[in-house]
Amino acid sequence: MKKLVILGAGTAGTMMVNKMNAVLNRDEWQITIVDQDPTHYYQPGFLFIPFGIYNRNDVLKPKKDFLPANVETVFSKIEMIEPDNNRVHIEGKRILDYDFLIIATGTRIHPEETEGLVGDEWHQSIFDFYTVEGAYNLSRKLKNWEGGRMVLNIAEMPIKCPVAPLEFVFLADWWFTEQGIRDKVEIEYVTPLPGAFTKPRASRLLGDFLTKKNIKLIPEFDIGNVDSEKKIISDYEGREIDYDLLVTIPTNMGDEIIGKSGMGNEFNYVPTDPQTLRSKDFENIFVLGDATDLPSSKAGSVAHFQSDILFENLLDAIDEQPLRAKFDGHANCYIESGFGKGILIDFNYDTEPLPGKFPLPGVGPFSLLEETKMNHYGKMMFRWMYWNLLLRGAELPIGSEMLMAGKRM
Amino acid sequence: MSEKQFAGVNVTVDDEGFMIDYTQWNEDIARGLAKEIGIEELNDKHFMVLNFMRKEFKEKGTGPSLRKLKNESGVNTKELYGLFPKGPAKKAALIAGITKPVGCI
CATH class of the missing domain: 3.50.50.60 (FAD/NAD(P)-binding domain)
Known part of the structure; x- marks a missing residue:
């Protein structure tokens, strides 16, 4: 055998x-x-x-x-x-x-890689949402939180799902508005990247969304240390940012x-x-x-x-044959942007996210690099597809190779 | 892309100032590249990092991440920031004459 x-x-x-x-x-x-x-x-x-x-x-x-x-x-x-x-x-x-x-x-999160991140304040005033426990404990914290400065920090790239931290702050903006306390909350997005995202065009668009939603972007911040008593994060050059609530995307490792x-x-x-x-x-x-x-x-x-x-x-x-299939780096991400809307991006190793319609060129129903209600429905429908089709290895109506059809340069 | 002259040598760099051909590099060119981005002097520690960057690039085809620099270059993270302020992995790659490190996506 x-x-x-x-x-x-x-x-x-x-x-x-x-x-x-x-x-x-x-x-x-x-x-x-x-x-x-x-x-x-x-x-x-x-x-x-x-x-x-x-x-x-x-x-x-x-x-x-x-x-x-x-x-x-x-x-x-x-x-x-x-x-x-x-x-x-x-x-x-x-x-x-x-x-x-x-x-x-x-890959998993490794909060212990950042000095001071794990301690008495872990899941008290410092939370992750890349684990079920972290996400659940954060939900309990948010339920009774009366406002203050919420800082989202990405410790180090690369991370799993690089759009998730953005989605988190977009949803937080929506959620605090729903709770009637948005005016009592400052949201800061603190990242080691030079902008909101890794790809220039999407980074500009998503950066504009941050501005529109009154979320402050602090780029090029490589976290060196957390003082969880004083509630301050600092980078290797001594820049300090204080917080009331820290949502961290810790170092990811295999x-x-x-x-x-x-x-x-x-x-x-x-x-x-x-x-x-x-x-x-x-x-x-x-x-x-x-x-x-x-x-x-x-x-x-x-x-x-x-x-x-x-x-x-x-x-x-x-079969002892040369390997013929080639992966092109294709990724496809629904980005929740809050208030029942979403943005969709589709890209690969060489092509950055472009505007257009997806998956049917010119038809959609989803819009690339645009904020629509339909994109949000796509994201919510996906859970059913995931459990019922994707995991079972069934064919989905999206090809493994990225297509240029339907995209505008 | 544009041409720049360092230490009497014409060097082609991309839009962000990274050298196209790393074999053209020498220590004088490195000093010129460093000045372009506001680092006036290069000492032995700088060159220790730069040589590590170039060795990695030769072997792997891409510059190392900050984590790899910290683990293997013999210089700790805080010092790296002292030597190459505002992003050691990227700044050191530029001065080492190698292409911009493959960004994280």
């Missing part, structure tokens, strides 16, 4: 196991998927929890519901990968051999086992060929989703587009 092992049963690993299970001959192949956590998280939903739009039950389901019954599922901690010996050590002294390995171990196995870069992301998605160092290892070191967004949409490419390339690799 040949063996395919998939590490990680999040968005990327789950999509991939369903795709591979549908085509690999079961008389020849044994598929195993490993993850330490039996709960699947709908991560795009975390954003809505602080504002009471979703609750915890909306974003959690058992992983088992989305994994094929005829695949071996192991809910255990991964201890170590030995890529030179084609095997993985998991908890309980078990060893999994593989012919091919897919690494989809994702899984520790990547570092432990000597397979990662300085963020524990796996060096990956940007087009074929094969590991740069090992011929029989492929990498998917947030676990890669690629200069593409760390987001579910990207993992989805990558999964189509990886599927084809893995089949080529199994």
Whole structure:
């Protein structure tokens, strides 16, 4: 029997196991998927929890519901990968051999990387919303908050879903308005980037939105330290910003086992060929989703587009053929902008977000780089698509390759 | 793109001032590039960082992140900001004559 092992049963690993299970001959192949956590998280939903739009039950389901019954599922901690010996050590002294390995171990927040961030004030006056607990605790804080200065800080790039912090402040502006306390709240957006976003054209547009919503942008701030007693964040050049409520996007890093196995870069992301998605160092290892070191967004949409490419390339690799499919860096993000509206952006490695209609050129129904109600409905509908189609590896009406049709230069 | 002259050598730089061909670089050009962005003197520590940047670029095809600089260049973050104010990874890349680091997306 040949063996395919998939590490990680999040968005990327789950999509991939369903795709591979549908085509690999079961008389020849044994598929195993490993993850330490039996709960699947709908991560795009975390954003809505602080504002009471979703609750915890909306974003959690058992992983088992989305994994094929005829695949071996192991809910255990991964201890170590030995890529030179084609095997993985998991908890309980078990060893999994593989012919091919897919690494989809994702990325997590590491607040301990910033001095002073974790302490007595963690989840008291300092919150993250990249975990269910953080988002839930923040919802409880916001319920009774009477106003003051709310600072959102991005500690270090790259982060998962680079638009989420913007969406957070847009929604906060809306939410405080609804609560009737917007005039008592100052919102500041403090980022290490030179502007609101990474891509120049979208950065300008989103920067204008910040201004319109009376949110102050403080760029090029590399946080060095948090004084949680005095409620001050400072950067490496001594600039200080005081806050009453700090919402942090802590340093994001790949899984520790990547570092432990000597397979990662300085963020524990796996060096990956940007087009074929094969590991740069090992011929029989492929990498998917947030676990890669690629200069593409760390987001579910990207993992989805990558999964189509990886599927084809893995089949080529199994047939000992050259890898033919090439990933173009395609990302597609709905950005909640508050008051029931949203902005949609679609881009890849080479093309920055452009205006136009999506997914049908000239028709829509969604508008690129514009704020519309329809874009917001798209975002809200997506949760159903995610649970019912995407994770199961079904075809979606959006191709993995970015299209120029429908876009205006 | 434009042509600039440093230490008697014509150097092509992009719109943001990053050199197009890193093989043209030498220490005198580095001093010229540094002056352009307001760094008047380059000391041994500066060159330690610059040489690390160039070694990384040669091996990986892109300049290192701030985290990698901090971990591996032998200079800590606070010092890096002292040497290259307002964004060491980007500023040091410019003076090291390598292309702008691949931005985070």
